[in-house]
Amino acid sequence: MLYSHSSYLKHTVLEGFIDLETRPLIAVTLGDPAGIGPEIIAKALPGRVLDFCRPLVIGDAASVERHLQQYNPAVTVHKVTCPKDARFEANQLDVLDCAHVPADLPMARPSAQSGRAAVEAIRKAVDLAVANEVHAITTAPINKEAIHLAGHLYPGHTEMLADFTRTEHVGLMLAGGNLRVVLATTHVPLEQVKALITKERVETILRVTHKWLTQIGIERPRIAVTGLNPHCGDGGVFGDEEATAIVPALDTLRAEGMDVTGPHSADALFGRIHKTPCDAVVTMYHDQGMIPIKMASMGSAVNITLGLPILRTSVDHGTAYDIAGQGIASADSLVEALRMAAVLSPTAHAAS
Missing domain, CATH: 3.40.718.10 (Isopropylmalate Dehydrogenase)
Structure with a gap:
């Protein structure tokens, strides 16, 4: 739920x-x-x-x-x-x-x-x-x-x-329509996103998100994480950021006990989001997260700054x-x- x-x-x-x-x-x-x-x-x-x-x-x-x-x-x-x-x-x-x-x-x-x-x-x-x-x-x-x-x-x-x-x-979260979405990168040109998706950045935004969720009373937050590339790169055919940055970050955080899943293909994840048990979704770039949350919230989403x-x-x-x-x-x-x-x-x- x-x-x-x-x-x-x-x-x-x-x-x-x-x-x-x-x-x-x-x-x-x-x-x-x-x-x-x-x-x-x-x-x-x-x-x-x-x-x-x-x-x-x-x-x-x-x-x-x-x-x-x-x-x-x-x-x-x-x-x-x-x-x-x-x-x-x-x-x-x-x-x-x-x-x-x-x-x-x-x-x-x-x-x-x-x-x-x-x-x-x-x-x-x-x-x-x-x-x-x-x-x-x-x-x-x-x-x-x-x-x-x-x-x-x-x-x-x-x-x-x-x-x-x-x-x-800090992190940018939009909440609405029973969905929370956090962006790993915010207002940057699309051509710059690839270089910004590093293991360190993914770890940092997940830690900021996890901490905020615990602060509002969720004892063990469940966070779903999208990939960057179509179909999460399809084994490197469409990009390797999943293998070089996202998966290593998730492995590190899971080893620390954090409940994080992914990387998920963004289209598949948001297509079945109402059946996905998570308290927040972390996406890799602006439109990947903003489009589904604004559709889900029908104009009533709220922007919350995490980490302040x-x-x-x-x-x-x-x-x-x-x-x-x-x-x-x-x-x-x-x-x-x-x-x-x-x-x-x-x-x-x-x-x-």
Whole structure:
């Protein structure tokens, strides 16, 4: 059987957080202000999530106010300078005002201004989490080109968060549709993946995944691992990374007592995933893992960064410049990301 958070979520989130002050305080970064981040925040907060968390938006308050007026006019902005000043009321959205951008910032295109604001909000949220002023952070999407234009040359959130928290080994997990998928490589060109699949890398990502699964209460995690090549290389005909890197890594970890299976052909594994006993699947590259998890979750998957000293969840989509400013963006993934942060937060475990 695959994992399920349903009974745990019902107990901790729907039953455990009766009083407002017991609900996890989650910093919500605004994301790229030229994308759909401000829109989905305005649509989802605070009403849809106050039952299970206390959301505090980190970013430009004026941007939030403009989007609230358009998409949620019954709610006004309450500016704060620190989390303890937040009110968490149904008709007000608490915003820690920072990362300012001009009112005429061009929508739906990357700029150094939007990239700088996105990174500044993330850094502030991380600082709050490290200082234990918030219980978790949930991030709206950023645009890689924009943050590069601002001089921050990170491939994405995962690497940025690792740098900000001085964490050596991290992993990108997507969870949804009763499936967890972890990527051995993240946002790199496909031509570079082959060289990155080493015994050391496979061991590292499996150790990070195993540790996180034990931390959330799975006593003996079961992890399925895909190969890199079609049919796992077919004995070397289509590549030898399975024999030279993946199998040796799995042998080492099995010898240590870890329950890991594979390498499996990715198409065969995901084709029978509902019959495969595992708590997570580790895949070798971005699309190999992202396509099946997004199909399984139907747009409600949650991004979780493994290995950090803080808890971070995120939406499973990007800035969606193609629809930014049109009012048609769905906030469902943001709600699920906040719900997952609430479930996994230290306060949830204390309430259970």
